[in-house]
Amino acid sequence: MSKLSEALALNNFAVVAELTPPKGISVAAMLAPVASLKGKVQAFSVPDNEHARMRLSALACCRLVQEAGGEALLHLACRDKNRLALESELLGAAALGIENLLLVSGDYVTLGDHPDAKPVYDADSVQLLQIAGGLMAGRDSTGQALDGSPSFFLGAVVIPEAEPWGPQLVKFEKKLAAGAQFFITPPVFDLEKLKSFRQQTTASAAKLLAAVKVLSPEEAAQAKTGEWRKVYAIPPDLLARFEGKDGNDFFQAGAELAGNLVGRIKDEKLADGIYLKAEGRPDLLGKILEVAGMC
Amino acid sequence: MIIAERKPFKEIAAAVAPYDKILIVGCGTCVAVCLAGGEKEVGLLASQLKLAAGLKHRRIEVGEITVERQCDLEFLEPLCDFVADFDAIISMACGAGVQFLAHMCHFKPIFPAVDTTFIGVNNAVGYYTERCRACRRCYLGLTGGICPVTMCPKGLLNGPCGGTLNGKCEVDLQKDCAWSKIYQRLELEGRLDNLKEIVPLHPHSRGTTPGTVIHPAYRRRYGVDE
Ligand code: SF4
Ligand code: SF4
Helix, strand or coil: CCCCHHHHHHCCCCCCCCEECCCCCHHHHHHHHHHHHHHCCCEEEEECCCHHHHCCCCHHHHHHHHCCCEEEEEEECCCCCCCCHHHHHHHHHHHHHEEEEEECCCCCCCHHCCCCCCCCCCCCCCCCCHHHHHHHEECCCCCCEECCCCCEEEECCCCCCCHHHHHHHHHHHHHCCCCCCCCEEECCCCHHHHHHHHCCCCCCCCEEEEEEECHHCCCCCHHHHHCCCCCCCCHHHHHHHHCCCHHHHHHHHHHHHHHHHHHHHHCCCCCCCCEEEECCCHHHHHHHHHHHHCC | EEEEEECCHHHHHHHCCCCCCCEEEECHHHHHCCCCHHHHHCCCCCCCCHHHHHCCCCCCEEEEEEECCCHHHHCCCCCCHHHHCCCCCCCCCCCCHHHHHHHHHCCCCCEEEEEEEEEEEEEEEEEEEEEECCCCEEEECCCCCHHHHCCCCCCCCCCCCCCCCCCCCCCCCCCEEEHHHHHHHHHHHHCCCHHHHCCEEEEEHCCCCCCCCCCCHCCCCCCCCC
């Protein structure tokens, strides 16, 4: 059983910190949060070519996280691999002792830095959850028996602020039916939206990790000018906190806000844990936990 | 129908530059409707080629002919003799037509004049949109007549991705999210239950190229087991 699944099973408020795999092979900066935070977080999460931008292999990064003494959470995107590759990657993860998975469709290739690459999507995220579940039961996606079956803690994404909600609910329910054991949201700034999602889905046995993000100056600028193209909204009063700030001040204000949000999510039981996105910076991740009173 | 787009003139002209007697073969079906390779477009390309050659003080002979359908043997056979007088052929049909013509006319260099683009519809003059990727296992009955394979850039079969924004697609916010549309349509028809079951992995082996279809009534004729 992974530390993450254990913490969630015991209803301990879980903390996952996201790392930023390098575009290259210099891994020291990526691994810095593992050294400083491994006692305070349950798992370090590694995106798989996030936003369709090519980075160091998430599986390799997860292995390095483990070697540095942390527990890993591997993302696996349907965008880049067909079912053979997905299945063998999942077995590879299991063989390396990685249990926590986040199975996603993956942002479309033209939005990333290799726009001419062939998009795969042989499976979608629901089918990938089924595939992983099948492997756990000792069968590959064609029904052939495995020699030794893996055990995973299966995660998926849910979008509490999705508009329209109906289609998102269809997907959420299918992910549950396909065996998702926990869900991660996109960054949450508007806690009212998280609250109403939580009320609607209390019956589900799956655990919820709410993502909390340290906003970047670029993102704040987009949100202000209405160029915002994200599946989550930022209430104007929160944006106002960044007024007149730049450089490091800006990031410190972002970490402070994130810390406040984490504190409220924990106190009001709006989620079973949090998923921190702070550009993989150990100082910011540490500050969020400090502001939230969690270390 | 098949939608195609005329290649840039420079590309076509460069391909046939070594030849003096060129036959341009148009197609009277899909590519005529989408204004890429029908009789009119054959005429236009012929004039362009002659003009460009004239400017270089070259004399070339350009033949023009348009058949009903280049993807149909019945219409191609009569062309074979005609082709004999030319050094090279430019086909303005879709890729299927070009290949069929190539197969019929041995030893003649053949060049495409269009880029075959997709299977789509004619919304209005000059305005075509994609609708089908010929996936060989049609889901339209399940999805309210809206194709998840084509209308969703990711071809997702089990509902929307996380990027849908106000019913628009993460890939292009000018376009509707296929899954928002599918949901709306099924809701209106009272058929949302269609979306309950998880759709299994698509059987891609069916799509191994090149595909062949033998109509069941003709299996004996073509020596295929019944
Ligand atoms: S599901 Fe879509 S791609 Fe497949 S045959 Fe039907 S319309 Fe074409
Ligand atoms: S937004 Fe909708 S149409 Fe676009 S990729 Fe996602 S699911 Fe497909």
